[in-house]
Amino acid sequence: MTAFWDSLYSGAARNIKPSPIRDMLQSCRKPGMISFAGGMPDPAIFPVEQFAEAASILRTEGRDILQYGATEGYAPLKDFLASWCAPRLGRKVDSDEMLITSGSIQGADLMTMATLNPGEYVITEAPTFLGVTTDMYNHGAKFLCVPCDEEGMLVDRLPALIEGARSEGKTVKFIYTIATFQNPCGATMSLERRKALVRIAREYGVAIFEDDPYGYVRFDGEHLPTLFSLDGGEHVIYAGSFSKILAPGTRVGWCCGDRDLIRKMVVFKQGVDTCTSVVAQALVYQYAKLGHLDAFLPKIIGHYRAKRDVMMESFAEYLPAGEARYTKPEGGFFFWLETPNIPVDALFDQAIARNVAVVKGVPFYPNGDGGDHHCRVCFTFASADAIREGVKRLGDAMRELL
Numbered sequence: 001m002t003a004f005w006d007s008l009y010s011g012a013a014r015n016i017k018p019s020p021i022r023d024m025l026q027s028c029r030k031p032g033m034i035s036f037a038g039g040m041p042d043p044a045i046f047p048v049e050q051f052a053e054a055a056s057i058l059r060t061e062g063r064d065i066l067q068y069g070a071t072e073g074y075a076p077l078k079d080f081l082a083s084w085c086a087p088r089l090g091r092k093v094d095s096d097e098m099l100i101t102s103g104s105i106q107g108a109d110l111m112t113m114a115t116l117n118p119g120e121y122v123i124t125e126a127p128t129f130l131g132v133t134t135d136m137y138n139h140g141a142k143f144l145c146v147p148c149d150e151e152g153m154l155v156d157r158l159p160a161l162i163e164g165a166r167s168e169g170k171t172v173k174f175i176y177t178i179a180t181f182q183n184p185c186g187a188t189m190s191l192e193r194r195k196a197l198v199r200i201a202r203e204y205g206v207a208i209f210e211d212d213p214y215g216y217v218r219f220d221g222e223h224l225p226t227l228f229s230l231d232g233g234e235h236v237i238y239a240g241s242f243s244k245i246l247a248p249g250t251r252v253g254w255c256c257g258d259r260d261l262i263r264k265m266v267v268f269k270q271g272v273d274t275c276t277s278v279v280a281q282a283l284v285y286q287y288a289k290l291g292h293l294d295a296f297l298p299k300i301i302g303h304y305r306a307k308r309d310v311m312m313e314s315f316a317e318y319l320p321a322g323e324a325r326y327t328k329p330e331g332g333f334f335f336w337l338e339t340p341n342i343p344v345d346a347l348f349d350q351a352i353a354r355n356v357a358v359v360k361g362v363p364f365y366p367n368g369d370g371g372d373h374h375c376r377v378c379f380t381f382a383s384a385d386a387i388r389e390g391v392k393r394l395g396d397a398m399r400e401l402l
């Protein structure tokens with residue numbers, strides 16, 4: 001049958017890339033493995049009881065929420081979110097400026113479908129979240145990448161980058177950014193750079209997709225305004241998610257932005273999944289309405305702050321002195337570990353042999369041109385004891401290779 005199907009595949013299917021992270025996660029499913037690999041919340045603090053309580057909405061609204069729903073999203077959830085997100089978005093968005101998505105990754109997918117022709121360019125941070133860029137690649141996207149430092153994307157490089165691309169006849173459609181607690185590098189874009197980014201994007205007629213699944217998970221420091229909320233933010237599409245602040249199994253996210261673009265995304269979504277699970281949306285809504293979302297946030301922030309600190313302390317204690325570079329993230333899920341004298345392929349193999357998993361850095365560079373001495377280390381999933389033990393094993397792996 002292989003030859004038969006081979007003859008039928010589309011050009012896109014012939015070039016399709018699976019998510020490198022999904023493949024890597026397979027190797028982490030061994031018994032005894034300590035995983036710092038997936039960007040996963042800690043299941044130990046999932047609000048199972050509160051979610052079960054919210055499920056009572058099935059008794060009262062079951063006939064409605066077991067039916068197909070509007071592609072735009074479950075109206076009570078959208079109303080709730082418009083108010084709940086207003087402080088972060090700078091205003092209360094209208095219903096037709098918001099679309100409920102099946103995870104925020106679907107928001108990026110629909111944005112890509114609505115704006116990008118194969119061969120056109122997206123500007124990203126380097127490194128950036130490979131789940132989204134792999135999907136964009138599978139839609140035919142090409143990438144221009146801008147390095148990051150501790151203050152996020154080096155936005156002053158953008159004008160020359162865009163002008164250079166245009167002079168070569170390339171079309172740049174939008175900038176994909178994780179401005180807050182970046183995945184994988186943990187950086188948060190400074191206010192000055194946020195303003196510059198929005199200004200430059202407007203000047204050059206390029207849109208921005210602001211992916212913000214970690215924004216509410218801040219451990220230290222002050223919240224910074226989202227790009228969406230800044231002057232000139234009309235060119236910004238904002239994506240939020242319940243994955244990191246409630247549970248990724250809900251698969252409920254949201255997108256806010258220009259109503260015409262949202263409408264196009266709605267029409268694409270009709271063909272993708274008709275609507276995000278109405279049952280899931282209704283449960284999330286009821287959970288939030290009962291006050292559990294607001295009560296849970298400080299709990300996860302405290303829980304993950306403590307884990308970040310355990311990982312920092314373990315790095316200092318167990319990694320060979322002077323051989324690992326990292327900065328302390330003020331929020332989010334990740335450390336971005338640089339091992340200048342150890343190639344990540346070797347480190348990964350040694351770590352796996354010791355039953356500890358990280359994610360190699362290279363796939364976080366959409367053009368594959370960096371990350372060979374970097375790995376992403378997630379601190380939220382493993383227990384505090386497992387973090388200590390896992391970092392100790394990582395230190396042993398590094399010593400073996402030095």
Ligand SMILES: Cc1ncc(COP(=O)(O)O)c(C=O)c1O
Binds near residue numbers: 039241
């Ligand atoms: C930056 C970023 N965007 C999107 C996602 C996917 O989120 P969701 O589960 O809402 O699709 C993740 C998950 O790890 C992420 O880190």
